[in-house]
Amino acid sequence: MGEVQEIFSDDVKEVFAVGLDSEARGYQTATILGEKIFVIGGSSDGSTLSIDVKVFHKSTGKWSVPKVLGTKPTPCKGHSAVLLNKERILILKRDSTPEDCAWFLEVDTPFIREQKKILNVDVVAWSKGVRGYSPKPIVISGPSGVGKGTLINKLMKEFPSMFGFSVSHTTRAPRDKEKDGVHYHFTERSIMEKEIRDGKFLESASVHGNLYGTSIEAVEVVADAGKRCILDIDVQGARSVRVSSLDAVFIFICPPSFEELEKRLRARGTETEEQVQKRLCNARLELELGRSSGLFDHILVNDDLETCYQSLKKLLGLDVSMEATQQQSQKMVDAPLGDSESEMDQKVLIQCRASELGKTSKNWFVLDVSSIKGGAPGRTRGINMYAIDPFADGQYGIKTSS
Numbered sequence: 283m284g285e286v287q288e289i290f291s292d293d294v295k296e297v298f299a300v301g302l303d304s305e306a307r308g309y310q311t312a313t314i315l316g317e318k319i320f321v322i323g324g325s326s327d328g329s330t331l332s333i334d335v336k337v338f339h340k341s342t343g344k345w346s347v348p349k350v351l352g353t354k355p356t357p358c359k360g361h362s363a364v365l366l367n368k369e370r371i372l373i374l375k376r377d378s379t380p381e382d383c384a385w386f387l388e389v390d391t392p393f394i395r396e397q398k399k400i401l402n403v404d405v406v407a408w409s410k411g412v413r414g415y416s417p418k419p420i421v422i423s424g425p426s427g428v429g430k431g432t433l434i435n436k437l438m439k440e441f442p443s444m445f446g447f448s449v450s451h452t453t454r455a456p457r458d459k460e461k462d463g464v465h466y467h468f469t470e471r472s473i474m475e476k477e478i479r480d481g482k483f484l485e486s487a488s489v490h491g492n493l494y495g496t497s498i499e500a501v502e503v504v505a506d507a508g509k510r511c512i513l514d515i516d517v518q519g520a521r522s523v524r525v526s527s528l529d530a531v532f533i534f535i536c537p538p539s540f541e542e543l544e545k546r547l548r549a550r551g552t553e554t555e556e557q558v559q560k561r562l563c564n565a566r567l568e569l570e571l572g573r574s575s576g577l578f579d580h581i582l583v584n585d586d587l588e589t590c591y592q593s594l595k596k597l598l599g600l601d602v603s604m605e606a607t608q609q610q611s612q613k614m615v616d617a618p619l620g621d622s623e624s625e626m627d628q629k630v631l632i633q634c635r636a637s638e639l640g641k642t643s644k645n646w647f648v649l650d651v652s653s654i655k656g657g658a659p660g661r662t663r664g665i666n667m668y669a670i671d672p673f674a675d676g677q678y679g680i681k682t683s684s
């Protein structure tokens with residue numbers, strides 16, 4: 283982990299001298315990682331500051347602006363920055379709500395290294411910190427016509443406040459009764475291809491002759507609504523999500539037989555004969571991959587719909603997850619973000635002024651990021667925050683940046 287004190291080192295003073303905006307001084311932070319200094323903050327409208335990123339290269343003395351992926355934090359009245367594990371910078375927004383206080387700028391995670399290779403430019407990525415151990419997103423795959431959509435609809439209908447559907451983008455034409463923005467975001471190939479190049483997608487694949495993809499936003503919208511995200515994607519997409527940081531549960535749905543799959547696909551009556559043939563042909567390969575690749579955590583056979591649905595609910599451990607979520611939220615506190623932060627291992631110490639809490643002394647909170655999960659693209663989950671009295675038993679050797 284980096285050190286908070288680095289913010290005030292000689293190197294950084296030099297950067298402040300050459301490059302920080304004078305009106306924004308005091309709002310920008312500088313975090314050193316090797317020969318790079320990440321300067322975070324930006325133009326000010328007087329009361330708030332937009333959070334931009336630029337990089338100072340110590341070896342060349344030059345500035346660069348990296349490609350920034352993900353949704354950036356909304357403007358704030360200032361922030362603190364702490365480097366974690368040389369791979370991500372924790373940003374704590376001042377005077378923000380508990381839901382919006384912790385953000386991560388990934389600068390050297392596996393996702394960033396991968397994106398650098400793909401996009402061939404310098405990349406950083408934002409992900410919002412989500413408190414508590416929200417249950418993992420669910421990826422559901424299986425051949426066309428096996429009943430994925432039917433099972434997902436049942437789940438969403440029975441647990442409307444628990445699950446949210448990741449609305450994919452596709453270049454295929456809408457079917458009767460399919461609504462744009464609800465079933466899919468229907469789009470043009472050239473537009474979608476550009477958005478893929480711009481890093482807006484978690485995954486995308488060519489499926490049955492059309493382009494399909496899960497945008498980062500589609501997953502984030504569900505997380506923001508406090509719901510567990512369900513992705514209905516093909517096996518190629520599942521493979522991409524597996525190597526991403528989404529940290530999902532992967533479920534493959536099989537038909538009881540190939541004949542039954544064909545029967546269901548034809549009975550649905552949504553495809554032309556040519557399209558049915560293409561989907562059945564692809565189904566053979568998907569079934570082979572799904573059953574044998576080790577990609578999936580669970581395989582369910584959708585023979586009798588109700589039986590399969592009950593198995594799905596069981597493996598999702600719905601009751602257990604609900605209990606766990608409730609217990610977790612009871613332990614956490616809503617601290618207003620305070621005046622100074624410092625670090626202890628994977629824990630960030632936050633000092634809040636008493637006025638915000640209605641007491642006379644200072645108040646201390648620990649923001650625990652030791653077991654964070656996920657990350658860009660998407661949300662960084664598993665942040666915990668709790669109150670402490672650091673002077674009570676002398677166990678914390680506190681250094682603060684104030």
Ligand SMILES: Nc1ncnc2c1ncn2[C@@H]1O[C@H](COP(=O)(O)OP(=O)(O)OP(=O)(O)O)[C@@H](O)[C@H]1O
Pocket residue numbers: 424425426427428429430431432433546547549550584585586587588
């Ligand atoms: N267990 C089942 N028994 C009989 N019919 C089923 C069963 N499950 C789903 N179906 C029917 O099979 C058809 C295909 O189901 P569905 O549209 O949910 O498949 P899908 O896997 O989502 O397909 P796609 O990948 O093409 O979107 C539908 O008409 C649905 O009502």
Ligand SMILES: Nc1nc2c(ncn2[C@@H]2O[C@H](COP(=O)(O)O)[C@@H](O)[C@H]2O)c(=O)[nH]1
Pocket residue numbers: 423424425426430450451454485486487489490494495496514515516517518519520
């Ligand atoms: N890789 C992705 N596959 C997706 C996505 N959204 C849907 N799909 C898969 O496409 C086929 C066909 O769907 P249909 O609606 O045209 O019948 C099916 O297997 C879906 O799972 C996506 O975002 N990415």
